[in-house]
Amino acid sequence: xxxxxxxxxxxxxxxxxxxxxxxxxxxxxxxxxxxxxxxxxxxxxxxxxxxxxxxxxxxxxxxxxxxxxxxxxxxxxxxxxxxxxxxxxxxxxxxxxxxxxxxxxxxxxxxxxxxxxxxxxxxxxxxxxxxxxxxxxxxxxxxxxxxxxxxxxxxxxxxxxxxxxxxxxxxxxxx
Numbered sequence: 001x002x003x004x005x006x007x008x009x010x011x012x013x014x015x016x017x018x019x020x021x022x023x024x025x026x027x028x029x030x031x032x033x034x035x036x037x038x039x040x041x042x043x044x045x046x047x048x049x050x051x052x053x054x055x056x057x058x059x060x061x062x063x064x065x066x067x068x069x070x071x072x073x074x075x076x077x078x079x080x081x082x083x084x085x086x087x088x089x090x091x092x093x094x095x096x097x098x099x100x101x102x103x104x105x106x107x108x109x110x111x112x113x114x115x116x117x118x119x120x121x122x123x124x125x126x127x128x129x130x131x132x133x134x135x136x137x138x139x140x141x142x143x144x145x146x147x148x149x150x151x152x153x154x155x156x157x158x159x160x161x162x163x164x165x166x167x168x169x170x171x172x173x174x175x
Contacts, residue, residue, distance in 0.1 A: 002085060002174075003056050004029035007049065009067025009093060010102055012037045016157040018090075018164035019066055025168070029064075042106030045072045046079055053082075062174050063087040067129065067154065068104070070121070071095060074111040074142060086118035086174040090167070091155040092138050094130040114143035121145070122170060124152035124159075145173075 004026045006019050012034075013019040023029045032052045035044050049072070053061060061084040065073050070092035076082075093100060095107050121144040123135035130138075132148060139146040147170060153159030161167070 001028060001060060003061050005049070005052060005061060005063050006031040007063055007065040007069035007072060008037075009065075009069045010037065010040060010104070013066060014157055016162045017066075018155070018157070018161040018167055019064065021163050022064060022168070022171075026171075039103040040068065040105070040107070042072065042075055042104070046076050049073075049076050050080060058082050058084045061085055062171070064090075064171065065092075066090045066156070067093045068095065068107065070138075071107050071110045074113075074115065074138075075107070077115040077117070078111040078113055081116065084117045086120075087115065088120055088122065088167075088171050088174070089138075089142075089144060090122045091124065091127055092121060092130055092135060094134045097130075097134075100129065110138070112138075112141035114141070116143075118174060119144040120147060120170060120173065122147045122149060122155065122167070124149055124155055126151045127154050129154055 006023050070089040121139035125132050155161050
């Protein structure tokens with residue numbers, strides 16, 4: 001049985017966000033809670049993921065990340081080197097760009113090593129937090145499949161992505 005772990009980005013994902021929809025509808029899905037959502041510390045976020053996965057068969061774990069959660073998974077993969085079933089990486093924020101002015105610690109530089117497990121980067125052609133080119137750059141370096149879903153903003157509740165059935169279909173490609 002696949003175990004799904006939801007990894008939101010900065011500020012967490014609210015009640016209308018597609019991650020909340022996934023959490024409520026996918027079997028055995030749970031959100032990894034962080035100590036600090038608004039001024040995140042990478043070390044704390046990595047330790048929260050590692051603690052949440054304790055006792056699970058990692059070959060049956062799929063991580064579902066949004067925004068800053070995507071860079072967090074890249075850091076987690078680099079630090080711990082675990083092999084998991086896969087990761088869905090949606091709208092990876094490019095926190096190395098000047099537009100990203102939120103307080104955060106330890107997330108840059110974004111790791112560019114292959115993740116070592118199956119992954120899919122889903123992006124939009126008009127995301128204010130990552131250019132299409134940078135999203136493809138991350139996908140190429142991480143060894144991820146790449147999907148551009150068109151003009152979808154940051155693929156969040158504000159962009160109309162609540163009950164995101166197409167996202168579930170993409171997730172099902174993890175097997």
